[in-house]
Amino acid sequence: MLISAISVKLGDRLVLREVNVEFVRGLNVILGPNGSGKTTLLRCIIEMLKPQTGKIEVEAGEKSYAPAEYFGAEMSVLDVLLSGDSRREYTPYLELFSLQSFLERNFSSLSTGEKRMVLIAKALAEGDVVLMDEPTSGLDLKNQVKLREVLGTIKHKVIVVSTHDVSFAQAADRVALLKCGRVIAQGEAERVLTEDLLTQLYEVRVRRVHVDGKTLFLT
Amino acid sequence: MKKTWTLLLSVLLFFSILAALIFGEVYVPPSALLHPHGVYSVILERIRIPTVLAAAAIGTSLAVCGAVMQMLLRNPLMDPYVSGTASGGAFGALLSYFLLAFNLPFAYLVYVSPLIAFAFALLSTLITIAVGRRTGVYGLVVGGVVVAFIFSSAVTILTTLISTRFPFVPSVTFWLQGQIVVVGWRSDLGLFALTAILVLLGVKQARRIDLVAISDEMSYARGINPNTYRYMWVVLVSLVSGYIVSLVGIVGFVGIIVPHIVRRILGGSTTALVPYSALLGSPLLLLANILSSGIFGTVIPVTAITSLVAAPIIVYVMVRGIADKRY
Numbered sequence: 001m002l003i004s005a006i007s008v009k010l011g012d013r014l015v016l017r018e019v020n021v022e023f024v025r026g027l028n029v030i031l032g033p034n035g036s037g038k039t040t041l042l043r044c045i046i047e048m049l050k051p052q053t054g055k056i057e058v059e060a061g062e063k064s065y066a067p068a069e070y071f072g073a074e075m076s077v078l079d080v081l082l083s084g085d086s087r088r089e090y091t092p093y094l095e096l097f098s099l100q101s102f103l104e105r106n107f108s109s110l111s112t113g114e115k116r117m118v119l120i121a122k123a124l125a126e127g128d129v130v131l132m133d134e135p136t137s138g139l140d141l142k143n144q145v146k147l148r149e150v151l152g153t154i155k156h157k158v159i160v161v162s163t164h165d166v167s168f169a170q171a172a173d174r175v176a177l178l179k180c181g182r183v184i185a186q187g188e189a190e191r192v193l194t195e196d197l198l199t200q201l202y203e204v205r206v207r208r209v210h211v212d213g214k215t216l217f218l219t
Numbered sequence: 220m221k222k223t224w225t226l227l228l229s230v231l232l233f234f235s236i237l238a239a240l241i242f243g244e245v246y247v248p249p250s251a252l253l254h255p256h257g258v259y260s261v262i263l264e265r266i267r268i269p270t271v272l273a274a275a276a277i278g279t280s281l282a283v284c285g286a287v288m289q290m291l292l293r294n295p296l297m298d299p300y301v302s303g304t305a306s307g308g309a310f311g312a313l314l315s316y317f318l319l320a321f322n323l324p325f326a327y328l329v330y331v332s333p334l335i336a337f338a339f340a341l342l343s344t345l346i347t348i349a350v351g352r353r354t355g356v357y358g359l360v361v362g363g364v365v366v367a368f369i370f371s372s373a374v375t376i377l378t379t380l381i382s383t384r385f386p387f388v389p390s391v392t393f394w395l396q397g398q399i400v401v402v403g404w405r406s407d408l409g410l411f412a413l414t415a416i417l418v419l420l421g422v423k424q425a426r427r428i429d430l431v432a433i434s435d436e437m438s439y440a441r442g443i444n445p446n447t448y449r450y451m452w453v454v455l456v457s458l459v460s461g462y463i464v465s466l467v468g469i470v471g472f473v474g475i476i477v478p479h480i481v482r483r484i485l486g487g488s489t490t491a492l493v494p495y496s497a498l499l500g501s502p503l504l505l506l507a508n509i510l511s512s513g514i515f516g517t518v519i520p521v522t523a524i525t526s527l528v529a530a531p532i533i534v535y536v537m538v539r540g541i542a543d544k545r546y
Contacts, residue, residue: 046439065440071293073432074487083429083488084441106486119437131440 001045001129001158006054008040008181015040016051017181022174023160027151029169029189030162032178033202038162039068041178042131045160059158062086064127066119068134074108077118086126093121096150097143112138120147124154132161136168144168166206166217169193177201193217224485228498232275235502235509239271244400244513266401273402274508275501276414277463278473282500283417284456285474286481286492290432291449292348294359295482295536298474299340299460300522302359303366305471307343308457308464309395310370311336313377315465319385333409337461343370344453394468396520399508406466413459420455421493428452428489471522472529473504479532 001023008016015037021030030038043049045056046065064086073080077099081090094100097117107115116138123130136144144165151159152171161168169175169189176186179201185192198206198217207218240263241247247267251259285298299305315332319325343366351362378391402410421428431438431445438445463470477496485491504521507528511521 043436043439046436048436048439063440063442065434065436067434067436070434070437071432073290073293073429074482075429076486076488079429079486079488079490080433083426083433084437084443085426085430086441108487119434123437127440133436 001059001160002057003041003045004054004056006044006051006056008037008044008049008051010040010049015181016044019054019178019181019183021176021183021186023158024174025158026155026173027171028158028160028174028176029172030160030176030178031164031166031169031201032162033164036178037181038178039133040181042133042160042162045129045131059129061128062126063129063131064123066116066123066130066132066135068137070115070119072108072110072115074106076103077105077107077110078103080107080118081122081125084126088125090121090125093125096124097121097146113140113143117143117147124150124157124159128157130157130159132159134163135161136163136165166193166198170215221485221491224495225498228495228502231502232498235505236271236275239274239505239509240267242509242512242514243267244518265403269404269407270399270402271505273407273410273466274399274505276407276410277399277467277470278477278500278502278504279497280410280414280417280459280463280500281470281473281504282477282496283421283493284459286478286489286496287421287428287452288456288474289478290428290489290492291452292359293432295479296360296475296533297363298472299456300367300469300471300474302363303343303347303370304340304457304460305464305469306367306370306374308336308340308461309469310343310373310377311339311461312465313374313381313391314339316377316381316385329406333462333465336465337458339370340461340464341454341457343367344457348449348453391468397468397470397522397525398511398518398520399467399470399504400512400518402466409462410466413462417455417459418493418497421489421497425489425493432489468520469522470504470525472525473500473507475529476525476532477503479536 003019003021005018005020006016007018030041032038040049044051045058046063099117099121116135120132120135123132135147139147148168148171170193172189175189175192177184177192177197184201185197195206195208204219209216209218240252241249245262247259247262255263281299288297288302289295312332315328315335318331347359347362347366350365351359374395427443430441431443431448435445477500478492481492481495481499485495507521507524510524511519
């Protein structure tokens with residue numbers, strides 16, 4: 001997916017300024033603080049928002065979206081999966097997240113994290129280009145790790161995830177840092193997730209340490 | 220579960236049609252249903268049968284309109300009455316009487332009135348959505364109430380004017396609260412056509428309606444513009460409500476009561492809400508109409524009865540449902 005020079009103005013505020021970014025097959029992460037324009041960028045890709053300038057070229061195939069906010073409709077999980085009539089095979093993705101036994105349960109009565117996992121499984125099953133807005137929020141640690149692992153292994157879809165969670169970005173094939181509507185860096189995770197760039201991104205001192213062969217980010 | 224309820228509701232529908240044919244301003248003995256004779260055959264053919272069929276279709280339509288509006292606007296308290304649609308329609312229908320001043324023959328009013336009712340039903344719904352959209356669940360209800368207030372006072376002014384200028388026009392006091400007493404075969408045709416379109420489209424589009432209810436972003440990704448989609452349904456709902464209002468006046472709350480019951484029993488997916496609301500809407504309105512049309516010795520407007528049923532449901536949803544965020 002190639003996004004060329006898009007600018008988006010919402011009301012008086014310039015939310016995205018001349019954003020150029022490329023997403024590849026596999027896991028792409030848009031990393032940025034609150035209000036940096038991550039959601040706006042995702043909304044442009046599904047044509048919910050029209051950029052004032054620039055263009056977006058997307059791979060052929062179905063798009064899907066796991067939103068940050070949604071309506072907890074009072075219907076079964078199965079009905080939620082079938083909504084939109086996409087008619088895909090959901091079972092493999094439900095199994096990845098151990099959701100097979102949820103089908104008959106009432107979606108509105110699930111916990112925040114469970115609802116989110118259902119919508120993530122739905123998006124993964126339906127889309128060739130899969131967009132996820134803050135998918136880790138509301139997930140417990142186990143599910144956060146699980147999600148990171150699963151997304152890291154899917155290489156035949158273009159998956160674009162927005163998050164402010166630095167550790168999540170480590171699993172990505174490609175990372176774009178978004179600050180105040182501008183992309184300040186993009187590329188392979190190892191190259192982009194540096195102390196300097198992250199400190200600049202979040203405006204707090206970020207330190208990168210190695211413990212037991214793992215890289216951790218501390219503030 | 221669904222099969223049992225389909226059977227149960229079908230039986231209920233059958234008996235409520237039977238009861239509606241028997242009871243009314245004139246009692247028609249069951250024996251006369253099987254072998255109509257004399258005055259009974261005239262009553263049945265010209266009045267009772269077409270009116271009962273109309274009431275059944277109206278019950279179905281209003282229930283389905285309510286169900287679809289509740290899903291698309293994410294608000295379990297929406298129905299054509301609460302959203303102000305019916306009040307706008309009533310204003311439009313009344314306004315059409317003023318065409319008499321321009322020497323429009325009284326007989327043509329039957330054709331013009333639904334169109335003007337539709338136009339104002341649409342207008343009032345759009346105002347409600349504009350007022351309530353950005354303010355969440357209660358915003359739409361408040362918006363609808365305000366719009367209903369505006370059009371009710373406009374209606375009151377109009378009725379006063381009409382009764383002084385056109386004394387031959389029958390009183391509209393009852394009509395404003397809904398009165399399904401005499402509906403002819405000709406009006407039935409339009410009603411059946413609209414009801415059929417509404418129900419078929421609702422069933423066919425159920426999964427898409429579900430998606431739009433869950434998330435705007437998910438809809439866009441699927442290639443559905445949720446706002447355009449909502450407006451398409453608002454136009455259809457206004458068309459149906461406008462036509463119904465021009466025939467029988469404002470019949471309120473069927474669209475709240477019926478989907479609420481269905482949701483409790485069969486869940487809140489549109490795939491269940493539309494077909495089962497269609498099936499339950501008819502008997503509910505038929506039974507309410509029996510109560511309203513003379514069984515207590517006098518005619519009571521039908522909304523007076525449906526609102527008594529709806530009030531506890533509204534209170535329940537406000538106190539429990541929304542507070543729990545179950546919708």
